[in-house]
Amino acid sequence: MGFEVRKTAVVGAGVMGGEIAYVLSAGGFPVMLKDVDAARLEAGVEKARAIYSFRVKRRRIAQDEMDSRMSLIKPRLDYEGFESADLVIEAVPEDLELKKRVFAELDGICPPPAVLASNTSALSITALASAAEHRQRIAGFHFFSPASMMRLVEVIGGESTSEETVGRLRGFAAAIGKTPVRVRDSAGFIVNRLLCAAMLEALRCEEEGLASRAEIDSFLVKPDAGLPTGLFRMADQLGVDLVVHVMETIEKEHGARFRPPEILKRLVREGNLGVKTGKGFYEYGR
Amino acid sequence: MNMDDRRREIVERILTAAAAEAKRLAGEGVASEEDVDTAMRLGALFKKPPFEYIREIGGEDAFAERLKGYAAKYGGRFKI
Numbered sequence: 001m002g003f004e005v006r007k008t009a010v011v012g013a014g015v016m017g018g019e020i021a022y023v024l025s026a027g028g029f030p031v032m033l034k035d036v037d038a039a040r041l042e043a044g045v046e047k048a049r050a051i052y053s054f055r056v057k058r059r060r061i062a063q064d065e066m067d068s069r070m071s072l073i074k075p076r077l078d079y080e081g082f083e084s085a086d087l088v089i090e091a092v093p094e095d096l097e098l099k100k101r102v103f104a105e106l107d108g109i110c111p112p113p114a115v116l117a118s119n120t121s122a123l124s125i126t127a128l129a130s131a132a133e134h135r136q137r138i139a140g141f142h143f144f145s146p147a148s149m150m151r152l153v154e155v156i157g158g159e160s161t162s163e164e165t166v167g168r169l170r171g172f173a174a175a176i177g178k179t180p181v182r183v184r185d186s187a188g189f190i191v192n193r194l195l196c197a198a199m200l201e202a203l204r205c206e207e208e209g210l211a212s213r214a215e216i217d218s219f220l221v222k223p224d225a226g227l228p229t230g231l232f233r234m235a236d237q238l239g240v241d242l243v244v245h246v247m248e249t250i251e252k253e254h255g256a257r258f259r260p261p262e263i264l265k266r267l268v269r270e271g272n273l274g275v276k277t278g279k280g281f282y283e284y285g286r
Numbered sequence: 287m288n289m290d291d292r293r294r295e296i297v298e299r300i301l302t303a304a305a306a307e308a309k310r311l312a313g314e315g316v317a318s319e320e321d322v323d324t325a326m327r328l329g330a331l332f333k334k335p336p337f338e339y340i341r342e343i344g345g346e347d348a349f350a351e352r353l354k355g356y357a358a359k360y361g362g363r364f365k366i
Contacts, residue, residue: 144329152329179328181321190317191329194304194336201303204360205296216296225297226333257363 003113003164005029005172009085011102012092013075014040018047019147020091020119025072026052026148027176032085034076041075048073051148082109087172089141091119094245099128107132115168117141121192122249125158125185135160141169142189143178145238153178158185187253188246195234196247196258202231203261213281232281236274240267240281299356301339302364306353308336309366 008024010017013035021044024031033048035041052066074081082088088110090102099118106116116138118128129138140156153173157166166182173180183189188196202220206213217230235243244260251258267273267280274280308326312319323335334342340349356364 150329152325154325154329179324181317181325183321183325184314184316186311186314186316190311190322190325193311194307194322194326195330197307198300198304201300202296205299210296211292216300219293219297220300222293222297223333224294225301228331231300 003086003168005086005115005168005175007085007087008032009034009082009088010044011035011088011090011106013037013042013044014091015043015047016119016143016145016147017091018044019051019145020089020143021045021073022048022051022148023143023176023178024089025069028072029176030072030074032074032076032081034079034082036077038077041077045073045075079105079109082106083111085110085114087115087117087168089117089119094120094122094242096123096127099123100131103128103138104131107134107138112137115139115165115172117169119143122188122246124187125156125161129158129160136162137165139165139169140183140185140189141173144191151177151179152191153180154183154189154191155180156183156185156189161185188250192246193250193254195231196243196250199231199235199243200247200258200261203263206232207261207263235264236280236282236284238274239276240264240273244268299360301334301336302352302356305336305339305349306356306364306366309340309349312337313366 008029009032010020011034013033017033021031021033033044049070052070055061056063056066088106092098092102103116112134118140119142120140121142125140129135132138139161142154144150144152155166155169170180202216205216213232217232219225220227220230244264247258247260271277272279275284278284308322312322319337323337326332326335343349353364353366
């Protein structure tokens with residue numbers, strides 16, 4: 001059909017938007033990085049620059065390659081130039097009404113066949129496309145954190161998403177060096193749903209007094225379990241508030257086995273959200 | 287219970303909970319078994335993704351047998 005991605009755009013800067021801008025520019029794609037907030041926009045550009053700088057320091061790439069890749073990233077405070085984007089990735093905060101508005105805006109600005117994708121980790125693709133007219137070209141394109149390191153992308157088709165759109169996103173994932181998996185629009189997709197199931201079982205083991213959280217985490221990283229990090233520590237790294245939000249989203253669709261237990265809610269009430277606040281399941285030196 | 291038994295029990299429960307959910311997810315048609323394992327390997331860095339784990343413990347029948355015992359011992363979340 002002659003569809004080819006030449007120009008890309010990311011809506012929503014900050015750390016995740018910056019990581020995604022890095023991935024796209026490192027793949028050789030021009031990328032407009034847009035945020036309504038100048039400080040977040042700057043943080044996004046600096047995130048991409050920091051990743052390139054680290055790679056230069058480690059002699060993975062040369063300085064002039066970093067310069068040419070960074071020049072592919074065009075910061076924007078508005079949608080200037082978006083009409084020529086072939087692919088837009090939305091990475092604004094996880095708020096359904098906000099995302100619906102962004103997709104309605106993008107739908108008006110970017111004429112089809114441009115593909116519009118969301119990096120949402122929990123929200124329904126069908127729901128966030130509901131305010132747009134051309135829903136067949138809207139899909140999920142979910143990176144994992146940090147996007148610069150993690151090879152997976154979940155490609156999610158909503159109710160109205162065309163097979164053509166899914167196919168284009170799978171092709172694009174390969175073009176930026178990622179491995180796509182195909183997922184139907186279902187709360188938690190694959191990874192977050194299974195991680196939550198595992199985390200909830202770890203919490204039950206602790207609650208039953210089988211072992212302490214530190215012991216459970218130490219068991220999980222041994223070779224016979226094979227996790228990269230313990231699940232309590234992982235919750236702290238992701239942010240306890242985010243974990244609760246994802247569990248509640250999954251609970252709505254998949255039932256009470258995903259209900260976040262009291263301990264998680266208590267940590268959120270106390271403001272102990274994990275690494276980012278210095279304390280969650282564990283304490284972190286500042 | 288000694289430390290090793292306790293460790294094995296806890297690891298088994300947690301990996302089985304993830305595998306039971308993976309089985310449900312694939313059964314609902316959300317993703318293929320192969321994509322589930324790819325996703326957990328590359329997106330969560332599990333060295334033993336769910337369907338590989340099920341094969342390792344003896345395959346479908348052994349897993350179904352384990353779930354039956356778990357459902358009776360720990361609750362309905364292990365029933366598929």
